[in-house]
Amino acid sequence: MAAVGAALAALALSDGSSGQALRGDGASWRPVVHRRPTDADRSAFRIGGKVGGLYPGATRQLSLDVYNPQRFAIVVTSITTSVGRPRAGCAGSNMTVAAFSGALRVPSHSSVHVSVAVTLERAAPNACQGALFPFAYSGQARRA
Numbered sequence: 001m002a003a004v005g006a007a008l009a010a011l012a013l014s015d016g017s018s019g020q021a022l023r024g025d026g027a028s029w030r031p032v033v034h035r036r037p038t039d040a041d042r043s044a045f046r047i048g049g050k051v052g053g054l055y056p057g058a059t060r061q062l063s064l065d066v067y068n069p070q071r072f073a074i075v076v077t078s079i080t081t082s083v084g085r086p087r088a089g090c091a092g093s094n095m096t097v098a099a100f101s102g103a104l105r106v107p108s109h110s111s112v113h114v115s116v117a118v119t120l121e122r123a124a125p126n127a128c129q130g131a132l133f134p135f136a137y138s139g140q141a142r143r144a
Contacts, residue, residue, distance in 0.1 A: 066106050077101070
């Protein structure tokens with residue numbers, strides 16, 4: 001069984017008029033730890049996620065928590081997840097995560113959940129057993 005890690009990411013947020021993006025810096029987090037946004041976080045939205053119960057060939061749902069620190073609602077239009085290398089002998093490419101595409105409305109100072117499919121490849125080596133796969137999220141949103 002593989003355990004999967006979570007990451008917190010600051011993402012591009014379009015102002016909805018000029019097409020320019022605002023960017024913020026991301027930070028790491030553990031799946032059960034939450035923190036209040038800092039001033040540096042307020043220029044973007046954040047994503048955290050977790051999944052468990054994976055084994056070679058299994059597909060599960062990665063539960064994503066999208067947080068909007070803005071004073072206005074946003075609509076998230078895409079989220080992609082990159083999988084890092086958890087340890088020697090186990091490449092991130094042993095895991096596949098589906099992208100989110102749609103219109104996910106996130107109210108001001110609120111969180112919304114969405115799920116995407118994640119699969120641990122059937123041919124994943126034994127070195128992946130019990131590994132914590134690091135995730136990095138990226139996405140796009142616009143002002144609602």
